[in-house]
Amino acid sequence: MNRPAHALNPAANPRNALNFSGGPGVLPAAVLQQVQESIASVPGVGLSILGISHRSDWFAAVVAELEDNIRSLLGLPADYHVLFLQGGATQQFSMLPMALLAGRKHAADYLHTGYWSGKALPEASRVGPVRVAWSGAAEGFRRLPTDDELHFDADAPYLHYVSNETVEGLQFHRMLGRDDVPRICDMSSDFLSAPGDYSRFDMIYAHAQKNIGPAGVTVVVLRDALLKAAPDNLPGFLDYRAQIAAHSILNTPPVFAIYVVLLVTRWLRDQVGGLAAMDRLNRAKAALLYQTLDSSDGFYKGHAAVADRSLMNAVFRLETPCLEAEFLGAAQAAGFSGLGGHRSIGGIRASLYNGLGLDAVEKLVEFMDGFRQKHR
Known part of the structure; x- marks a missing residue:
């Protein structure tokens, strides 16, 4: 039976090249080709990526290289940890206030600029006090705040905002907040899309299925000092310190998704430049x-x-x-x-x-x- 060329090579499928989906997003053709090959056999390993142990030396090397690649692409110093977690950005809506807001007297500052920042608000409010520093709801989320409209609390445990609102098509083209208050940003839909002064962020998180890979893994980048006051009674899986100690292999991680993100970072570095x-x-x-x-x-x-x-x-x-x-x-x-x-x-x-x-x-x-x- 004759098959179309893209049945043997998905990277050649014209529909893949014309995929404007909001997520999961399109993968680069070169990466898609490598993914296809790795499903049959990972180069140098001889096993399918779908069957390689997360406890293998090979996967430990994948995680280590990917940590280094992300630090390098973002220009981050050594005191930043890079984690590859499950649960999507949605889990981070709860996980970060559990670490940084529980038991705090002052409210965390949140911006309500669209659909996804709106999802983060009630999750944080379950854990501790939250102040909405600005909301675009009354205007149908058609614009972002000007600097004159923003007044941040110097005593806030942290500031949280979404850099790119995927649903409404809004993006901050400047950095927000005070340098003396931890700056936390959900960059799920513009992560690794442009250079920036990323060392001024204390924490960045981004699920993979927009710019950097398939669904199943969320990248979390955070400064070591951010966790000094975190509670000691957090569940292990939801404790950033436990995940750091395990290099993201506290339990069985999404090996396939993490490997694809590695391929994307190599593509960004070596082919895009x-x-x-x-x-x-x-x-x-x-x-x-x-x-x-x-x-x-x-x-x-x-x-x-x-x-x-x-x-x-x-x-x-x-x-x-x-x-x-x-x-x-x-x-x-x-x-x-x-x-x-x-x-x-x-x-x-x-x-x-x-x-x-x-x-x-x-x-x-x-x-x-x-x-x-x-x-x-």
Whole structure:
């Protein structure tokens, strides 16, 4: 039986290249090819990645290299730990206040800038006092706060914010907070997408299934000094110190997902050329798509304020739900995937994560121009 070429090589599947899903996001073709090979046999090991022991010397070396790769890409000093945990960013909504907020008199500062930061608030409130330093709910999460609107408490145990709101397509393009208050950021949807002064963050966390790999593992980067006042009665699995001592192998970790993240960090370092080069490509993709929105004479209407537009997730609408449904159907027929907006707000969302090529965005804007011309 004759099979299409991409049945033997998933990296050659054109639908993989045109996957604009908000998550799990597209993997780079070169990484996808390595993943396919590793499912049959990991180079130098001779076993499938799905059957290699998490207690093997080989996997311990994978974790060690991945820790070093992430520290290097982020430019972090040696006093930062890098963990690979389960439970997604959702588990971090509870795990971090358990370590840093339980029993504290002063409230932690939280920003409510969209869907995912809103999910973090009630989880932290179960553990200790929380102050919402700013909320965009009244405006439908269409913009982010200006510096003049932000007043942070010097006595707060920490500040928590989400750098990129995946659902609404909002992204902070500056650092927030005070350097004398621990700065904690959920970077799930823009992690390793651009260079930055990451040593000014005391903790960063990001689930993998946007920019850096498949679902199943969450990267947590935290400064050693952050945990000095953590309670001693935390469950072992939910205690960062126990996970640090075990180098993320406290229990059976997601070996496959961690290995794929390793391949992505190698790709970023060796093929892309680092985070500055990745940022240039991401900015080119976003500029091309937003130019198409802005030049459409209102046919495509962006959700986010221009100054706060995300480089990772472009969210927009058409004039009617019927027209949006027609757009999505025509896009799928043309080979595009993952363009439906999040269930909470609907519309259209094009996610431009690291693994998506510029050529994919060029094809999308060509399709969008043709669709607009057909209906105007």
